[in-house]
Structure formats: C-alpha cells, structure tokens
Amino acid sequence: MKKTLLVAICFLVLTAIPAQAQMNDTETPRPLVDAYDSLADTILAAKKTEWNLVHSILASTYGHAEAVMNSAMTKLEAAGDASADVEKLAALVAQMGNEGDASIAAVRKRLLEGGHHHNAKGEEQGIYDEGFVIVTRASKKVFLDSATRIGKLGSSASKDALTGEWDTVKKEFRKLHAGTPLGM
C-alpha cells in the first residue's frame, strides 16, 4: 500500500518536472527533494507517534495499576481479602516492565519482523530490549522484580509491604515519564 503510494507520488512529481529543468541541472530535481522531505516529516512523525502511543499504553497500565492498588489498600484497611487485587497489581506491574501485555508484544514482534527498531542504537548499546520504545532494560528489571515480590505477597499482603512496593513502581514510572524520546 505504502509502496504503491510512494510510486504514485514519484510518478506525479516526475511528470510535473519541466524537461528544461532536468537537462540544465545535475542536482536532484527540487520537486523530488521536496517530496522526500515531506515524506521524512511523515516518517519522523510516525516515530514520534509511536513513542506517544507506547507512552499512553504505559500510562494507561500505570493508571489501571494505581486504581487496583487503591482498591487493595481499601480492602486491607477494612481487613478484607485483597489477594485478587494484589495478584492483578502484580500482573499490571509486570506488563509495565514488558512495555505492554502479550498482545502488544505481538505487535512489537511484527514491527521487528519488518525491520523496525525504534531504538536501534540503544539496543546495540544494551540499553533497550529489541523493539522496546520507552522501557529500558534496567527499568524492565525493576518492574519485573517488583511484580514478582507483589505477587508473592498474595493473601498475606500488608499495607506497609504493598505501599513499599508501590513506591518502587511509582518512582520507576516517574523516571520513565520524565524521559524524552531518544533521538528526537
């Protein structure tokens, strides 16, 4: 689809170039340069859009986790059973570490299949896992370790223990939230 569109644009641009202009100049014709420049805007914007979208996914997961955390705390304050919430919280924190759930991982894999690496340089440097956009390897480990600890709390979770873990998650998320997209 994209390829067809690109070919069509090039065809239109080429047919619009006056023959005189082509003959008198060894430079790439201006309309082609402009078209490519415009396409570059689109490509770069897409990368920025990808960052924003993944950021939204993370923020949404964090928001969900925060709500579950509050629900768990309410139950614990009332001496109720918070184990279901605690487990859900563990799953959501793990998803933050994995930069989305399994469905998102499948999309990420599809992008990699197409040769798209959002943080190619960062991957080479060992900062990011393949295809990851925002969550660094270091942050991933913090989230995953915290998720496991939360999961282990299970039905014996106390307010203090849960709050302690949530503080870890909150701090790590804020760190990522404050980050700027690499190379933009």
Place this chain on the structure above:
Amino acid sequence: MMDRQKGRWTLAAFPILLFAQCTPVPPGEATNLEPTAFHFVDVAAAAGMTRVLHAGRPGKDHLLDSAGTGAAWLDYDRDGHLDAYLVNGWKLAGNVVLEKGSNALYRNRGDGTFEDVTELAGVGGEGAWGSGVAVADYDDDGWVDILVTNFGANVLYRNRGDGTFENVAREAGVEAVGWNTGASFFDADADGHLDLYIAAYIEATLDDVVGAERTLDWKGVDSVAFGPFGLTGALDHFFLSNGDGTFRDATDRAGMRDRARGYGFGTRAADFDADGDLDLYVANDSDANYLYRNEGGGKFKETGLWSGAAFDANGAAQAGMGVAVGDVNRDLVPDLFVTNFAEDFSTLYIGEGRGFFRDASDDSAIGAATFLPLSWGTVLSDLDNDGDDDLVIANGHIYPQVDDHPRFGMTYVQRNQVFANLGNGHFKEVSDQAGPGFALARSSRGVAAGDYDNDGDVDLLITSLDEPPALLRNDSSLRSWLSVVCRVPAGQGGVIGTRVEIEVGGRRMSRDVSSGGSFLSAHDPRLHFGLGSADHVDRVTVHWLDGTTSIETGVRGNRFLVIDKRP
C-alpha cells in the same frame, strides 16, 4: 550373571551385589562430596536402533532443516519392557525432496536389543515431516497411544492393543495443520479425560521451506538460515477432550491464547503451585516463556511475567528450547530447567512455592557451563542413584556454517553434557568423566530418559540431525533404587500428573508422572528414585490427581513397585 563383554550386571543379580559393594550413604547426604562415577555407553547400533533421522538439507537453509525431532519411551505392548519411538524428518537436496523419512517404533525384546516393528505396527508417520512426540492413553482403553506433532497435520496413533495402530488425528480433531512442536497430554479440567496442549513454532509453508535461502547475516561473516525473528509466530493449540476420544479446540476459552505469538517449543505440565491441579509451562524461542496457572474448571491464567519463570534474572527473554522439571534442591517444590540458544546460558528456575521461581543458574554453577553450547533436550533425573536429580543436556548448533569460522569457538556438532548434583542444588559438570557416550559429538536435539533394560538405572535415548539415534546405556556405578509404577483404572483421568513422594531415613523425595518435557520428547512414565545405600523405603505416598492418596510402608528397594489406584 555378568555380561563380561559389556561389564554389566543383569537385574537378577543386581541387588545382592550392590549391597556387597556399597558403603552406607543415605540418600541426600552427598552434599559437597565428589559425585559418583557416571558412565554411559552408546549401544544404539548394537541394540538395533539404526534409523537415520533426516533433517532437511546439509546447509540447513531453513529453520525446519535444523529443528530436529523427538524420541519417546513407551510400553506399547504392555510386556514390561520400554519400547522406543523416534520421529523422522525429510531429506532434501536443494529444493528437491529426496526422502520422506519414516518414523520408527522399536520393540524391546527384553534382552537389550530392539526389533523394528514400524511397518507391522503402522506408525511410520504418514509421510509427514515429523517434529515431536507425546505418549498417553488418551482414550483410556488401557493401551498407550502416540501423538506425533508434525510440520503439516499431526498424527494421532491409537493403539489397537494388538500390536498395531491407526491414525485417528482427523476424527479426533487434533490435526492442527502447521509447524507443531512440543505437546503435553494432561487432565486440565479434572473431568477424568486427558486434554492436550500443542505448541507451534512459526508460520511457514512447504514452499517456504523447500525454496528457502540462507539470508540471515551471522556475525558479519556468513549467511545462515533466516529467523525466527522476521517470521510470524504460529499459534499454539489447546484441545479439550470430549470424553469420547475426540477433542475440541478450547484455546481461547481456556485462556491459553498465544497472544504474543511466541515461537513455541518445549512444553511440560506439572502442579507448579501445589494446589492439586496441573499447570503448564511453555518454553518459547526468543520470547517470554509462558506459565499457565490452572484456575480450575478448565481455565488458565498466564502468570509467567510475574512468577519469575518467563525471563532470566536480568529480565531478558531467552531462546527457550527444552524443559525439564525436577527437584534439584530436595525441598519438594518443583524446579524448572530451560535450555537456550548458543551464547546464552540455560536457565535453572528454582521453585519457591506457590508457582514462583527464581533464576539460580549462576548459583548452581550451570550458567557458565551452558553458555557456549546451543542446547535442546534435557532431563533432570537421578543418574547415579545417590538421591538427587542430575542434569543432562543435548547440544548442537543449527548453523553448519559455524565450522567455517573457528575463531568464534563454536562447532556445529557438539558434545552433550551431564551435570552431577552435589546434593544441594549445586552442580558439577562431569561430561568428561561420563564415558564414551558423552564423548560423542553430534548436533543433538531430543532426549528421552528411561530404564530400557530394567536394571535400575536411567538410560538416555538421544536424537541428532542426520544421524541414527544414540542409546546411552547407563553403566554408572550404582547405588540402590526404587521405580514406582502408578496405574489408574479406566475413566479416572489417567496417570499423568500423579505425584509420588518417598521417605527414606527421614528425607523425602518427590517425582511426578510427566507428559511432554525435554525437547519434543517423552520420558519413561515410571518414577525412578535413587536411594543411596538404603535397602528399603520407609514410606511411599502416591498423590493421585483426584486428591486421594495411596500409602505403602516398609518397601523393599531395588525393584519396580506397582501401585494401583483404588477404583
């Protein structure tokens, strides 16, 4: 009697001689001692196992050329001797199919040799490019059946009980055309009928395979088979039994949809959280591994990401191939071992209870020793009968081209590895001291463990690319043992998942009857326990899947103990 040529004691004389030779060492007290001598000898050719297992083209242009096939131990004729089943691939030259390799069923004659009964039994594989094998009495008629996973339609060989089989995969609803790999039968919904999980690798057509060219750049020095990155992961399947010998696809309903499209290989069902039902672990190549926790009623929740079993200790996805389950630190909590790609360590996940795990690869001394090889089939089993689980790993690279670049320190054919458990979950590699069986260098894949000669030790059946199998007879210096054979009456869900706990001198050990595991392979369903020099077991407790138990006390060692579940 002693076969002097083989230097091996027969079963009849075994217990008496054993007691005369051993000094008292209770099981589980070998911590930090030097491991008992391991000695394995390849007797495949002498035993009659000569079928070459084909694997595509010599250059391994497509990943299917190098994925290999599995092996299984089963007693299909119920004569008390383990028979062997081997899955075969195709042989190609360029894009020409030279031979569609036949699978092989070897009947154990009971004298250490095997008879090829493939044609007689009708289990050659239907001309498919084979992948894995799982065995179970899926229709509960008392005869063990064979599931062969294929690149193409799966084959389900129903055992007619007269030495012959029929392929009923289509009628049973489990053909699931695709690149199918590891499979596990288990009763997921506790309805008394075995259900089935089949992992799948990548989406590919036969045209993709035969027309493949090596286009992946390997370290900037060569071109090798492309993938799995860049190829679409195929969806795994979960089939729920209808109770009448047929199945229905219940993948979504069970919560087992392969949403990440993981490149699935090894599978293993076990009760990881000790809540009485069977969970499922799936090793994914280059993706997070799955741990499906059984929620009851045929529903599962994927807990891999936060249970500690999806990634390594650094949070990185590895290239999961094979799976072994055991209890390496003897705390009665199941541990997991997952083999991975070259230049990455294989991972020992120590069970911490309630379905949680921690990566102990470094602590156990397994990490460094497994970093360079490319690892596949694996077994945790007590190979020297000293009361703890030792570890076997089958190795072999997927790119023959690595041999052209020795500076990277890798070879296409590799030696398999054996690690002695020092008694506390720490391991010591003893491959160099484990006899000629572990000196073989091949590109190995599947490993199935089983005591084929009924002499009280665990032997190993290993598949390799473009080679006949290796049958590593265990000639280790042995201590005492007990093998427990669990049997369940028809219609009660079968024996898979049954857990046996024994108590010897105040120490307890646990094993479960598995389906799946290793890489594309199936182990001896009898549960083998090493007893050190103890001559008896104080107590044997069988935990059946329905929650009932059977207990036997004061059990004499060095024998096969049959325990039938009461109806």
